[in-house]
Amino acid sequence: MNSKIKSISAIEILDSRGNPTVRSYVELEDGTKSVASVPSGASTGQNEAIELRDGDSRYGGKGVEKAVNNVNTIISKALIGADATEQKQIDYLMIELDGTENKSNLGANAILGVSMAVAKAAAISSNIPLYKYLGGSNAVRIPVPCMNVLNGGEHADNSVDFQEFMLVPHGAPNFKEGLRYVAETFHVLKAILKKRGMATSVGDEGGFAPNLNSNEEAIEIIIEAIEKANYKPGIDMSIALDSAANSLSPNLDGNYNLLWSGRGELTSDELIDLSGEWIEKYPIILWEDPLAENDWGGFSTFTKKYGDKIEVVGDDIFVTNRKYISKGIEQQTANSALIKLNQIGTVTESIEAVRMCREAGWRYFLSHRSGETEDTFLADFAVAMDGGHLKTGSASRSERIAKYNRLLEIEHQLKGNSEYRWK
Ligand code: PGA
Ligand code: ZN
Numbered sequence: 247m248n249s250k251i252k253s254i255s256a257i258e259i260l261d262s263r264g265n266p267t268v269r270s271y272v273e274l275e276d277g278t279k280s281v282a283s284v285p286s287g288a289s290t291g292q293n294e295a296i297e298l299r300d301g302d303s304r305y306g307g308k309g310v311e312k313a314v315n316n317v318n319t320i321i322s323k324a325l326i327g328a329d330a331t332e333q334k335q336i337d338y339l340m341i342e343l344d345g346t347e348n349k350s351n352l353g354a355n356a357i358l359g360v361s362m363a364v365a366k367a368a369a370i371s372s373n374i375p376l377y378k379y380l381g382g383s384n385a386v387r388i389p390v391p392c393m394n395v396l397n398g399g400e401h402a403d404n405s406v407d408f409q410e411f412m413l414v415p416h417g418a419p420n421f422k423e424g425l426r427y428v429a430e431t432f433h434v435l436k437a438i439l440k441k442r443g444m445a446t447s448v449g450d451e452g453g454f455a456p457n458l459n460s461n462e463e464a465i466e467i468i469i470e471a472i473e474k475a476n477y478k479p480g481i482d483m484s485i486a487l488d489s490a491a492n493s494l495s496p497n498l499d500g501n502y503n504l505l506w507s508g509r510g511e512l513t514s515d516e517l518i519d520l521s522g523e524w525i526e527k528y529p530i531i532l533w534e535d536p537l538a539e540n541d542w543g544g545f546s547t548f549t550k551k552y553g554d555k556i557e558v559v560g561d562d563i564f565v566t567n568r569k570y571i572s573k574g575i576e577q578q579t580a581n582s583a584l585i586k587l588n589q590i591g592t593v594t595e596s597i598e599a600v601r602m603c604r605e606a607g608w609r610y611f612l613s614h615r616s617g618e619t620e621d622t623f624l625a626d627f628a629v630a631m632d633g634g635h636l637k638t639g640s641a642s643r644s645e646r647i648a649k650y651n652r653l654l655e656i657e658h659q660l661k662g663n664s665e666y667r668w669k
Contacts, residue, residue, distance in 0.1 A: 298353025
């Protein structure tokens with residue numbers, strides 16, 4: 247088996263929103279071929295690694311021909327002959343080639359596509375499934391699917407402030423059943439919305455995007471759907487929220503505007519108290535980005551108040567970057583970090599971010615982006631990282647379903663040796 251890299255190339259493809267993204271190809275000396283496609287976010291954190299976009303007349307400036315060209319020339323030249331099983335070495339070589347802190351030179355989209363395709367090629371060449379190649383033989387835990395059934399914020403054109411309302415089937419005996427719980431509830435939710443004359447069209451991540459009067463109404467309608475689907479809220483299934491609070495705070499400074507809920511301007515403390523009322527009242531198990539990325543103090547207060555009850559996840563505030571996660575661990579800003587491969591730009595750095603969380607006793611929550619492709623790398627990666635839960639959208643839109651289907655396949659392949667548990 248000769249796992250040396252023979253060729254690397256890339257093309258421009260479209261993501262689930264119809265925006266350009268990078269698809270990378272790797273071929274090894276032994277004939278192995280792999281392909282990987284890069285996702286793209288909409289509600290991005292300020293400190294994310296840079297997605298290189300052309301900024302010219304094509305696709306409203308969103309073309310990625312520069313990034314593709316960087317793969318086809320600079321990256322390809324540097325990596326030909328390298329051994330694909332040396333993931334860390336390869337990723338750090340690309341980081342060095344880029345030479346910037348945020349990958350703005352070559353583009354995180356150029357680097358990540360190659361990083362993922364290298365991992366896939368090495369797994370194929372070693373004849374090991376990707377989840378085992380990245381996670382070792384102990385990688386048997388299938389994540390609880392946190393299904394985003396109701397979309398708002400920057401992911402939908404409706405009147406809901408919070409970006410994501412997720413169903414968490416932690417009471418299911420296995421992934422297959424958990425997926426059934428949430429998919430059934432998704433269909434019941436659709437019927438409820440329809441009966442009330444509300445829109446059942448979907449947002450970017452495949453959840454419904456009705457016009458509702460408040461975040462509370464969104465939570466209550468989801469609880470109604472759980473019950474009507476014959477599941478017990480809080481026992482079979484709980485709720486996870488992503489406020490994506492950056493979008494509630496135009497200056498990112500600790501002043502918030504729950505525009506659609508008609509609550510007017512709230513200070514960080516007022517929003518934290520209001521959140522506490524909802525945590526008391528509803529079966530909320532996880533809350534992501536309850537405050538904006540610059541509101542480190544507010545985040546800490548939130549975690550101090552509610553962190554023993556729920557998982558408090560930092561997304562935009564940490565951006566999968568160890569520099570910010572370590573600050574968060576030091577200041578007890580949260581008790582979990584969202585892990586998005588393209589926020590940091592390499593497989594190795596994502597694994598290192600997971601390791602940092604694990605060592606601190608934090609949880610970590612594996613995540614897709616709102617702009618996705620049919621690539622299922624995330625499903626294998628989530629099993630490999632043993633994180634216990636992931637979010638990859640709703641029970642609609644094939645770019646989301648592809649990941650769930652890959653997880654069903656992995657669970658099936660593990661033939662009863664798989665695990666499924668929230669903690
Ligand atoms: P994004 O949304 O991919 O648009 O950033 C996902 C999230 O905020 O978690
Ligand atoms: Zn988020």
